[in-house]
Amino acid sequence: MNGPLGEITTVAGRNSFDVAAVRRDFPILSILVHGKPLVFLDNGASAQKPEAVLQAMDTMYRTSYANVHRGIYALSDAATGMYEAARETVRRFLGAADASEIVFTSGGTDSLNLVARCWGQSFLKPGDEVLVCESEHHSNIVPWQLAAAATGAVVRPIPVTDAGVFDFDAFTAMLSPKVKAVAVAHMSNVLGTIMPIKRIAAAAHAAGAIVVADGCQGAVHQTVDVQDLDVDFYAITGHKIYGPTGIGALYGKRALLDALPPYKGGGDMIETVSFERSTWAEPPARFEAGTPMIVEAIGLAAAIDYIEGLGLARIHAHEAEVLAHATDLLGRIPGVRIVGTAPDKGGVLSFVAEGAHPADIATLLDQRGIAVRAGHHCAQPLMVRMGVSATTRASFALYNTLAEAEALASGVERALAMLR
Amino acid sequence: MEAAAELEDLKETFGFLDDWEERYAYIIDLGKGLPPMDEALKTEATKVRGCTSQVWMVGREHADGEGRVRLDLTADSDAHIVRGLIRILLMLYSGRPKAEIAAIDAEDFLHGLGLDQHLSPSRRNGLFSMVERIRALAA
Numbered sequence: 001m002n003g004p005l006g007e008i009t010t011v012a013g014r015n016s017f018d019v020a021a022v023r024r025d026f027p028i029l030s031i032l033v034h035g036k037p038l039v040f041l042d043n044g045a046s047a048q049k050p051e052a053v054l055q056a057m058d059t060m061y062r063t064s065y066a067n068v069h070r071g072i073y074a075l076s077d078a079a080t081g082m083y084e085a086a087r088e089t090v091r092r093f094l095g096a097a098d099a100s101e102i103v104f105t106s107g108g109t110d111s112l113n114l115v116a117r118c119w120g121q122s123f124l125k126p127g128d129e130v131l132v133c134e135s136e137h138h139s140n141i142v143p144w145q146l147a148a149a150a151t152g153a154v155v156r157p158i159p160v161t162d163a164g165v166f167d168f169d170a171f172t173a174m175l176s177p178k179v180k181a182v183a184v185a186h187m188s189n190v191l192g193t194i195m196p197i198k199r200i201a202a203a204a205h206a207a208g209a210i211v212v213a214d215g216c217q218g219a220v221h222q223t224v225d226v227q228d229l230d231v232d233f234y235a236i237t238g239h240k241i242y243g244p245t246g247i248g249a250l251y252g253k254r255a256l257l258d259a260l261p262p263y264k265g266g267g268d269m270i271e272t273v274s275f276e277r278s279t280w281a282e283p284p285a286r287f288e289a290g291t292p293m294i295v296e297a298i299g300l301a302a303a304i305d306y307i308e309g310l311g312l313a314r315i316h317a318h319e320a321e322v323l324a325h326a327t328d329l330l331g332r333i334p335g336v337r338i339v340g341t342a343p344d345k346g347g348v349l350s351f352v353a354e355g356a357h358p359a360d361i362a363t364l365l366d367q368r369g370i371a372v373r374a375g376h377h378c379a380q381p382l383m384v385r386m387g388v389s390a391t392t393r394a395s396f397a398l399y400n401t402l403a404e405a406e407a408l409a410s411g412v413e414r415a416l417a418m419l420r
Numbered sequence: 421m422e423a424a425a426e427l428e429d430l431k432e433t434f435g436f437l438d439d440w441e442e443r444y445a446y447i448i449d450l451g452k453g454l455p456p457m458d459e460a461l462k463t464e465a466t467k468v469r470g471c472t473s474q475v476w477m478v479g480r481e482h483a484d485g486e487g488r489v490r491l492d493l494t495a496d497s498d499a500h501i502v503r504g505l506i507r508i509l510l511m512l513y514s515g516r517p518k519a520e521i522a523a524i525d526a527e528d529f530l531h532g533l534g535l536d537q538h539l540s541p542s543r544r545n546g547l548f549s550m551v552e553r554i555r556a557l558a559a
Contacts, residue, residue: 034440357499359472360448363543364501367440375472389474389498418445419500 017318022310023399025050036369039404044189044217044348044395045373046239049303053243056302057295068294069268069285083294086301087284090249093304094215094234095225101257103250103284104292108216109139111235111250112183114287115212116143118260119233124180126152131174131209133158133166133184134385135191138378140183140214157381158184164191164340164386168199175207182211186218186234190377190393191340192323192348194222201230210256216240216248220397221319221346223312226251238296242397243303247296250287257283264289307398315398319347322396322405329409333416339391347396350377353412356419358392364415365392370408426511427529434533443535444501451503454510457496468553471546473499475506479557481518488517491558495550505547508533513554521558526551 023029026048031038040048060082066075068083084099091099105111124130130144134157144155156174159167166184182204187194197218201211210232215224219236226234233256238247252260262269262280266289271279280286307315326349330336335354353361362374373393376383383389394408437443461478468475477495484490493514495506512524526547530536539547 357473357497357502359499359543360501364444367444418441418448 017310017314017398019318019399019401023401025052025306026399027051027054029399033369033371034367039368039370039407041394041396041400041404041408042371042373043220043240043397043400044377044393046245047220047242047397048399049244049299050242050306052306053299053302057244057299060295060298065295067291079294082298083292086297089301089304090236093224093308094219094236094249094251095227096251097227098254100282100284101251101254103252103257103287104297105235105248105250105287106246106293107239107248108214108235108237109143109248111233111237111248112139112212112214113143114250114263115233115235115252116147116183118263118287119181119210119256120144120147120151120153122260124148124151124153127178128153128180129174129176129178130155130181130183131158131171131179132156132182133160133195135160135164135188135193135379135382136183136185137189137214137216138380139216140185140212141381144181144183153180158182160191160193160382160385163342164188164193165342166193166195166200168196168203171200172203175203175209177208179204179207179209182209183214184211185214185216186224187215187221187346187348188340188379188382189217189348189395190350190379190382190391191342192345192350193340193342194218194344194346197229197231201232205230217346217348221316223316232256238300238303241300241303242307243300244296247293247300249300252283254283257287260286262289263287266290268292310398318398319396319400322400322402323347323349325402326394326396326405326408329405330412333409333413335416336412339386339388347400348393349395350391350393351412352388352391353416356416358390360419361392361412361415364418365408365411368407368411368414370411372408423511423515430508430511431533434535447504447508447535448500449504450507451497451500451505454496454503454507455494457494461494462496468495468546468549470549471497471502472542473497473502473546475502475546475550477506477550477553477557479554484517488519490515491518491521491554493554493557501543502546505543506550509547509550509554518558522555 028048064078066079068080087099087102090102148155158171184195204211212233213231215234215236220241234251236249239245269286269289271281339350358374375390462476466476466478475497480492481489497503
């Protein structure tokens with residue numbers, strides 16, 4: 001191959017993480033796309049599933065499936081035990097003090113809507129302010145706009161710098177007694193920036209505001225300890241951490257969850273029901289109306305067990321190595337600009353290229369079996385801030401390799417040669 | 421070149437190209453030959469929704485002196501591959517009598533080129549959004 005990437009040779013992995021063995025755990029990674037080996041770099045949208053998750057879900061359906069919290073029979077007891085054990089696994093993963101602080105939801109969007117709706121309707125008043133980082137995913141903007149519209153509160157954007165770093169000075173200048181909540185992603189899904197959640201929480205708390213962290217990306221690429229971060233709420237989704245779709249979780253400090261009204265009405269969330277008055281169950285049941293995502297919760301727990309078994313620190317080190325390699329290679333291609341150059345980043349690489357639309361680049365990469373995302377990534381205010389209409393985004397997972405980073409870079413270089 | 425001759429030429433060229441990369445390179449080249457669209461025409465009203473990139477399209481009618489009203493189309497996109505697809509759609513539709521437009525099957529034509537297998541569902545949706553807009557302009 002010619003061009004600035006011509007002299008690249010594969011760098012041997014510098015940590016002990018055996019990515020070849022890990023890849024064998026993910027059946028889908030062996031398929032061909034357009035006759036070429038799949039290079040899956042859209043993990044920020046959703047990650048692939050290891051055999052351990054597929055088997056855990058399949059086994060439960062085959063051997064121990066029944067509705068939970070209801071039946072007085074062995075199978076329901078077994079299923080309930082597994083469901084509650086899954087909650088305990090999520091508690092451990094997030095470092096929460098108690099399993100009752102973990103509410104199962106249908107995903108990150110559901111978790112954030114739960115907070116914005118239930119906390120918002122209880123605690124927001126006209127003129128109150130919710131500060132939301134301008135790099136947020138729409139799912140951490142729109143629920144707050146809905147809550148603001150319902151209560152008369154105002155949503156204000158916290159700026160990021162040109163590099164995509166959280167503007168801490170601007171943030172502290174915005175804090176006032178009117179600010180009641182601060183909503184920030186632990187890691188930006190577009191820029192990859194790791195946000196200083198612990199510092200944000202300390203400053204917000206000093207000003208009397210709660211902190212809601214969207215951990216949908218952060219929990220994939222960072223080790224999370226909600227008590228150390230001292231966040232009030234932390235939202236995660238299962239499908240981005242190698243678990244199934246349809247399951248997520250919301251961590252909330254117990255005292256806050258106790259103070260919230262129910263999210264949805266139905267079975268399992270009540271203490272007593274009469275036509276005069278119904279009373280609510282304690283958290284987390286209060287927020288889990290109806291039959292929950294039982295098998296999905298078991299799948300999520302299997303995914304967490306799987307990544308903890310590999311070692312979170314080793315995974316993150318491997319991802320950092322792949323990200324650094326891809327960043328280096330793409331940065332060498334003339335006319336390519338990386339969007340999001342914060343010093344502290346997780347495995348997300350967004351870029352734009354002169355004379356080439358992100359959709360064109362993604363289309364041409366797809367023909368080589370390379371899956372990336374192109375568009376606004378559900379973060380339109382951020383696109384405006386960064387002065388772009390869209391980006392191409394490669395997002396890395398534990399199974400991506402240095403060779404795949406090279407395939408990405410050479411694919412981009414070839415696409416640009418075709419487009420220019 | 422006459423639209424019919426252009427389309428024949430297009431079919432023939434695609435017939436020679438058996439490799440995806442050559443086909444895409446040809447579509448990109450077609451896009452580069454798309455007549456420029458006046459920037460003032462690129463408004464919210466002329467934007468075609470449902471595309472992965474931005475697409476604008478306007479139609480202008482003219483009487484052809486034989487008692488028919490024909491629809492002349494101008495369109496553009498900020499993406500090269502989409503510009504190429506627009507060029508093909510314009511060969512199919514632009515300048516045709518309005519009454520004939522509903523009967524033109526773009527999907528069938530693209531299938532004939534062997535192009536549809538290379539189009540992702542989102543790209544295909546965008547293409548059909550454009551065809552829908554053309555049909556609405558002709559209605």
